[in-house]
Amino acid sequence: MIEQRDLETWAGFLLDHSVGGVGPGDRVMIKGESVCWPLIAVLERKTIEAGAVPDVYLVPPNNDRGKVWSAAMGRAASEEQFKQVPDWHRQRYESMTKYVEVLGADDPRQYMGLDPAQAQALAAADRPFSNIRLSKPWVITLYPTAAFAELEGMTLEEFEAFIVGASTVDPNPLRDAEERIAPLVDAGSRIRITTRHPHEARNLVLEMDISEGHAALSYGLRNFPDGEVFTSPDASSVEGEIFVDLPINAGGNDIQGIYLRFSGGRIVEYRADRGHEHLATIIETDDGSHRLGEVAFGMNPGLDRVLKHPLFVEKVGGTLHIAIGASYEHCYVADAGSEEGRERINRLEAGGVLNRSAQHVDIVTDFRPGGCGVSVHIDGVELVPRDGVWVAAG
Numbered sequence: 001m002i003e004q005r006d007l008e009t010w011a012g013f014l015l016d017h018s019v020g021g022v023g024p025g026d027r028v029m030i031k032g033e034s035v036c037w038p039l040i041a042v043l044e045r046k047t048i049e050a051g052a053v054p055d056v057y058l059v060p061p062n063n064d065r066g067k068v069w070s071a072a073m074g075r076a077a078s079e080e081q082f083k084q085v086p087d088w089h090r091q092r093y094e095s096m097t098k099y100v101e102v103l104g105a106d107d108p109r110q111y112m113g114l115d116p117a118q119a120q121a122l123a124a125a126d127r128p129f130s131n132i133r134l135s136k137p138w139v140i141t142l143y144p145t146a147a148f149a150e151l152e153g154m155t156l157e158e159f160e161a162f163i164v165g166a167s168t169v170d171p172n173p174l175r176d177a178e179e180r181i182a183p184l185v186d187a188g189s190r191i192r193i194t195t196r197h198p199h200e201a202r203n204l205v206l207e208m209d210i211s212e213g214h215a216a217l218s219y220g221l222r223n224f225p226d227g228e229v230f231t232s233p234d235a236s237s238v239e240g241e242i243f244v245d246l247p248i249n250a251g252g253n254d255i256q257g258i259y260l261r262f263s264g265g266r267i268v269e270y271r272a273d274r275g276h277e278h279l280a281t282i283i284e285t286d287d288g289s290h291r292l293g294e295v296a297f298g299m300n301p302g303l304d305r306v307l308k309h310p311l312f313v314e315k316v317g318g319t320l321h322i323a324i325g326a327s328y329e330h331c332y333v334a335d336a337g338s339e340e341g342r343e344r345i346n347r348l349e350a351g352g353v354l355n356r357s358a359q360h361v362d363i364v365t366d367f368r369p370g371g372c373g374v375s376v377h378i379d380g381v382e383l384v385p386r387d388g389v390w391v392a393a394g
Contacts, residue, residue, distance in 0.1 A: 074119065288357025319365065
């Protein structure tokens with residue numbers, strides 16, 4: 001059982017730090033399964049105490065992250081049924097001003113086992129609401145559950161100690177390390193990522209243009225715990241190959257040992273040593289899921305244990321991740337809601353720089369000793385992992 005003081009600290013960081021505080025005039029959506037109720041309850045109370053209005057959205061156990069439709073709809077509904085999204089669902093998302101999502105499932109088997117077409121239909125139906133969420137202050141955190149502990153091969157006690165320990169630490173010190181490499185990303189034109197294919201004993205090179213985007217520092221503002229510097233590349237510029245060695249769990253399914261080849265910005269060849277069918281489901285969702293929406297450096301030296309969950313594995317200091325699918329608008333403009341910002345976003349989207357997709361799935365390569373990562377260069381500068389963070393070589 002998580003100590004009450006830890007729940008209070010955790011919820012405080014999410015509300016006061018991650019979404020910038022809440023107060024009168026705010027309507028805060030707090031979303032998660034009932035198994036996550038101890039943290040949701042504290043978030044609800046603190047929101048009320050701050051003078052804001054909580055909208056507690058309890059997710060059914062057969063729904064992966066509260067998508068617009070559950071797995072039951074994915075398995076049995078017709079195309080016509082999928083179109084009948086209630087008006088109140090959109091109004092609920094549009095009326096919120098801030099969003100806190102508590103991940104954690106009681107029984108992920110209830111939303112697993114969908115065939116590719118069913119999983120893709122669920123993702124596509126949810127895309128409009130995902131876009132609304134991403135346009136507002138938001139944060140995602142992970143609550144330790146027995147089912148997720150089992151997926152990680154850990155006891156609940158071990159899993160809980162690791163998650164709670166990482167989620168109750170002040171995230172602000174991460175900013176110092178991130179600010180040292182952010183200028184390299186901001187000023188950079190191209191990034192070159194070299195990885196080693198473990199089965200074919202050859203180096204692979206992936207290159208992309210990052211000149212249109214800027215560096216986003218992530219120290220608890222979107223994910224908690226956190227620790228990354230990321231940007232969205234020119235999605236049409238990605239060329240070459242990459243091997244991704246660290247495991248991830250997407251939608252309750254394990255995927256590991258991923259090989260991707262890009263040509264003209266598109267994934268034209270892919271395979272996975274484990275979970276290939278699940279990787280295929282992700283990539284074949286829509287046109288945008290054949291492209292990249294993010295490249296990022298893991299910067300949290302305190303996350304010394306690699307979990308499968310993307311929220312944690314992508315933050316491990318000394319790793320690098322790319323995301324299959326949607327770009328982040330805020331990597332291209334300071335204010336996506338302004339007239340100037342919308343004009344630039346529309347121009348970049350029309351030019352194939354900014355990528356749209358129902359998917360955004362982070363996959364992670366390990367550049368620490370023993371990993372498949374070989375080297376990373378931004379223009380002529382090599383970046384290397386040192387003491388759990390990325391720094392410019394020399």
